Amino acid sequence: MTRGYHDIGGASAGEIPIVELPWLQWEKQVEAIRNVLGDGTRRMMSLDELRRGFESFGEEKYRSYSFYRRRLEAMLDILIEKGVFTREEYEAAVAEARAQWEPAPECAP
Amino acid sequence: MTHDGHEHDHDHGHDHGHEPHEPLVVEDEAGNIEGQIRVAALQALLVARNLVAPQEVRREIERIEAPGVHLGAKIVARAWTDAAYKARLLDNGKSAAAELGIGVGEAQLIVVENDEATHNLVCCTLCSCYPRSILGQPPAWYISKAYRARVVREPRAVLKEFGLELPVAMRVVVHDSNADMRYLVLPQRPEGTQAMDEAALAELVTRDCMIGVAVLPAA
Numbered sequence: 001m002t003r004g005y006h007d008i009g010g011a012s013a014g015e016i017p018i019v020e021l022p023w024l025q026w027e028k029q030v031e032a033i034r035n036v037l038g039d040g041t042r043r044m045m046s047l048d049e050l051r052r053g054f055e056s057f058g059e060e061k062y063r064s065y066s067f068y069r070r071r072l073e074a075m076l077d078i079l080i081e082k083g084v085f086t087r088e089e090y091e092a093a094v095a096e097a098r099a100q101w102e103p104a105p106e107c108a109p
Numbered sequence: 110m111t112h113d114g115h116e117h118d119h120d121h122g123h124d125h126g127h128e129p130h131e132p133l134v135v136e137d138e139a140g141n142i143e144g145q146i147r148v149a150a151l152q153a154l155l156v157a158r159n160l161v162a163p164q165e166v167r168r169e170i171e172r173i174e175a176p177g178v179h180l181g182a183k184i185v186a187r188a189w190t191d192a193a194y195k196a197r198l199l200d201n202g203k204s205a206a207a208e209l210g211i212g213v214g215e216a217q218l219i220v221v222e223n224d225e226a227t228h229n230l231v232c233c234t235l236c237s238c239y240p241r242s243i244l245g246q247p248p249a250w251y252i253s254k255a256y257r258a259r260v261v262r263e264p265r266a267v268l269k270e271f272g273l274e275l276p277v278a279m280r281v282v283v284h285d286s287n288a289d290m291r292y293l294v295l296p297q298r299p300e301g302t303q304a305m306d307e308a309a310l311a312e313l314v315t316r317d318c319m320i321g322v323a324v325l326p327a328a
Binding site: 006007008009010011012013014015016017018019020021023024025026027028029030031032033035036037042044047048051063064065066067068069072075076079084085089090093094096097098100101 | 133134135136140141142144145146147148149150151152153154155158160161165166167169170173174234235236237246248249250252253254255256257258259261262267270271285288
């Protein structure tokens, strides 16, 4: 049986990176949206579906994305798959959101 | 965290860390802004389709921010001071947590007790299952590939990296969590704490000793 790329228990790996990282706002937002979509009234996104998303979107994406980015991209794939919105509609929303993040102009000396 | 006025001295999209072996994948400043933009776009779409209200997301963020180590510490201190409670806790973690007003919504809770002969250690090899409603978010190392991969094969070597060397005679039991079952370690009550009350005891309990990568020193 082939093991999935997420199924790493017992594999060899280097030293444990014993670090504590802050939990950022966008990361909380990813978790919160997943929880809200998965609640009893909506049932649009279970934890199992989310896992199926990032456990099947390819090893390269899985390995290169950070933990919350992985969850966000899996959520997008699943919502697009379910027909909640299309990839094009999502990318248009990204373009709109990006416009709000234009870097501030350089301050004059 | 703010994104304004930060100078970029790098031009790559994702920072894959600096560890030689199995880096923790973390976002750099640009990656965090990208994450913020992409999740904002998702929320905007869901709001536009009336699937989610913005205040629901805000409320949910408040709800997931609330749990922390203090809840696990409360459970542990009660178990140390009340033998009947401890028995109920080991029998059914979820209902014993509920007795203290702590709701474990995500899964069943199995509490495993350390004693003179046994040390327990918790992990999730497949992803990041963790008793979030009791301990908050898992630390970064808990979800690292290195911890997930190695802890089930060489737990003593892993514990040594955390500065914990257990006697050879002590049995080490590793518990692999999953979507339906979360684990909490009930640490041994430290020596020299006989005179302390429940509230003072709770102050001693740390996150790491409830995961099992640490033990509590004598008071």
